[in-house]
Amino acid sequence: MNFQVLGTGHYVPERIVTNDELSTMVDTSDEWITRRVGVKQRHVCTSETTAEMAYQAALQALEMADTTVDQLDMIICSTVSGDNICPPLACSVQMLLGASCPAMDVNAACPAFLYVMDTAAGYFARGKVQKMLIIGSERMSRMLDWSDRSTCVIFGDGAGAMVLGEGDCYLSSVFYTKGNEETIKIAAFAGMSPFYQNEHDKPYVQMEGQETFKFAIGAICRDLQQVIADAGLLESDISWVVPHQANIRIIESAIRKMDIAPEKFCINIEKYGNTSSASIPLLVDELNRSGKLHRGDYLALCSFGGGLASAACILKW
Amino acid sequence: MVFEKIAALIADHVGCDIADIKAESTFEALGIDSLDTAEMVIELEEELGIEIQLKEKMETVGQLAKYIESQKG
CATH class of the missing domain: 3.40.47.10 (Thiolase/Chalcone synthase)
Structure with a gap:
């Protein structure tokens, strides 16, 4: 259960x-x-x-x-x-x-x-x-x-x-972590300890664009293929792919490599940008309220980013 | 050998003649941006069985080939 x-x-x-x-x-x-x-x-x-x-x-x-x-x-x-x-x-x-x-x-x-x-x-x-x-x-x-x-x-x-x-309805999941503090980083507030002597980064998003992109396009296909197989499904069984809305080019790369029709990849990055961990539930709600989701649909959710970390799962609607 | 592999990937990606790709060809002139380069590097990693860190901006095909040769060790 x-x-x-x-x-x-x-x-x-x-x-x-x-x-x-x-x-x-x-x-x-x-x-x-x-x-x-x-x-x-x-x-x-x-x-x-x-x-x-x-x-x-x-x-x-x-x-x-x-x-x-x-x-x-x-x-x-x-x-x-x-x-x-x-x-x-x-x-x-x-x-x-x-x-x-x-x-x-x-x-x-x-x-x-x-x-x-x-x-x-x-x-x-x-x-x-x-x-x-x-x-x-x-x-x-x-x-x-x-x-x-x-x-x-x-x-x-x-x-x-x-x-x-x-x-x-939660059929399969996969998680991957590759510890890395350089590719994507948001430093915490430095504090004001009179004793701490190390230099600190500014508390803003820092990204190495190409390395981030490489990690993401490697993760998205690998994770999707694994959760689809673990759920006993074929790529052609997937009703909707709900990818993290990090960059349209990552999604386009997955579309080229996966045996899933392009129109099944859900995209709303043009309206909201990358909303980090909010992007998946935000997109699922838009799909749900648009009436596109039907009982029994297989949704493949996948995300990737800082950590470096990635994850994917299959949801039966 | 790395140069030939990169040239083949670029020719496939942009649909140009592989003979038109020279060591001094810039990615910009070929219509290849840094994200395209990253995608090609993944394919090279798989083919060569090495991990290639993209820390510096590469202007030409020859620069990228030389950099990857150095990463091969």
Whole structure:
């Protein structure tokens, strides 16, 4: 026994920043960003917090799942851009919802939501929970050096949520980690210890573009092929591939290499940019609310990023 | 040998004649950007059985070939 998805939700802040607006801030262009990343615009917080976005996404998911807050047995969140290091994001969401269940975060950078799903599956398998709320919420705009044109054009803010109930729809999963502090890094706040003597990096996203790209396009096909095989399926059985929306070129590379029709690869990076661990639940909710998902569909979710880490799973809808 | 492999990958990628690809050909002139280069390097890693770290920006096909030869050890 593991889980089924009972409801989904997402939230993005109101403020939209287009590529043309970004071109007035750094030396870039709509043409360059579109060709190299696939982003046309991104939503950016002006007053919304990471917790408030998570809360709004959660309300939608709870409503769809016809689930009340007091029915929740646990809340798990993923974020690399929480409002606070302590309390964890999940605890702030618990407070906003008025819930009383345990709450915790899982930190695994961009693919963290898939690590959250696997953690959730374990709680269901052990009979510890009957209903669970899981959320990815990211305010990446606060983690960016807005004068660095190689990173500030990529990311966006948003949140996605799922309410899970008992079921058998989580068919297979795979996780991969290759510890590395150079390729993708967001340094923590340096602090002000009068005793610590090492130099520290600025607390903004730093990426080695080519190495990140190499890791991602290697991971996406390898992980998808493994979870599809582990679920006893063929690539042609997959109804929808839900890839992390990191860069359109990564998805295009997978489309060329996999035996899955291009139209089955779901893409919304043009609207939201890379929302880190929020991208998967945000995209699943868009698919769900558009009426594209049908009972029995096989969804292949896959993500990759900082760690370096990657993950994939098969969900039966 | 590495140069020939890269040239073949580029010819396949951009659909040009392999004979038109010289050591001094720039990736920019060939219409190859850094992400295309990274994708080709993955294929080279698989063929050569080595891991190739892309730390520096390569301007020409010859530079990349030389760099990969040095990584082969």
